Amino acid sequence: MRIADSVIVITGGGSGIGAGLVRRFAAEGAQALVVADYRIEGAAALAGELGDRVSAVEVDVTDEAAVADLVAGALAEHGRIDLFCSNAGIPTGVGLEGGEVADRAWQRAWNVHVMAHVYAARAVLPVMVEAGSGYLLNTASAAGLLSAPGDAPYSVSKHAAVAFAEWLAYQYRDRGIRVSVLCPMGVDTPLLMDGLNSGAAAAKAVAASGEVLGVQAVAEAVVRGLADERFLILPHPEVGTYWAGKAADVEHWLAGMARLAAAAGTTA
Structure with missing residues (x-):
């Protein structure tokens, strides 16, 4: 992938990883970048800067019609x-508690972290398959391979995001489609830093897991991973270990995760 x-x-x-990718892709000589966000x-x-x-488009990625319109507009242009x-993500900070607020957090995490990828693939893959080539980069998280102490919806939905990317990767490989899934740990973005500033236990667990990278480092890992057409892109190489x-x-891994959760104050 060039x-x-x-x-x-x-x-x-x-913002965050997405904005870092936009800037890096522009520096790499992308012909056109369509930047979509819930907040325009x-x-x-970025459009004014670069x-x-x-071009900037306001899109709610949990709205399938809006995602389809995004793809149609990019193709028309x-x-x-x-x-x-497919890069949008949210934290929830929810564990096992019940109630309407918690249930909404579970549903929102599922919609943003899983269905947004599904809607994107539904919209763009037919065109890519017809062309005989195309690439999907789905942002998940190290939580999708490991876990996220203190945030059950995030952990569960990110596991599903990795599984969906995996399914796409083998299901469409013979049609000329390549898929990568981005799985960083802590990154210096509002998603993590706002949590740290508010003292959220889940954010503290992430920061305790390893180095908090800048978005530039993540973008560099993405460019290298796309060039090699690697399925797993791991800005923190230790995630693979x-x-x-x-x-x-x-069993050993669960014991280690229990110690991390206790140290971060996320245990019940």
């Missing part, structure tokens, strides 16, 4: 989509 001269759509592109201000600021190659980055250790000895 970024130069590509037409790229990025959801959740107005960040995406519009020039005519970048640019004639093709080479890379679709932890994942292998989990598979090799799940």
Whole structure:
């Protein structure tokens, strides 16, 4: 996958990892970048910063019709989509508690972290398959391979996001489609830093797990991973080691996670 001269759509592109990808893809020579976000201000600021190659679109990725319109608009404007980055994400901080508020958090996490990827694939894959090539980059999290102490909906939905990307990767491989899933640990974005500033136990658990990377480092890992067409893109390489250790000895891994959860104050 070459970024130069590509037409790229990025959801959740107005801030955080998405904005870092937009800036890096622009620097790599992307032909056009369509930046979609629930809040248009960040995406519009990027368009103003980076020039005519970048366009901003306000999109709720949990609305299938809106995602379909995003794809249709990008195709009408640019004639093709080479890379679709499905990148939106939210924390919840919910554990096992019940009630309407908790249930809404579970549903919102599922809609943003899973169904948004499904809607994107439904909209863009037919066009890519017809063209004989295309690339999907789905942002998940290290939580999708490991876990997220203190945030059950995040952990569960990110596992599902990884599973869906895996299914796409083998199901469409012979049709010329490539898929990568981005699984970082802590990244210096509002999603994590707002939680740390408010003292959220789930955010503290993430920060205690390893180095908090800047978005530039994540974007660099993405560019390298796309160039190599790797399914798993791990900006924190140790995630691969932890994942292998989990598979090799799940009892030992669970004991370690229990210690991490207790240290971060996320246990019941």
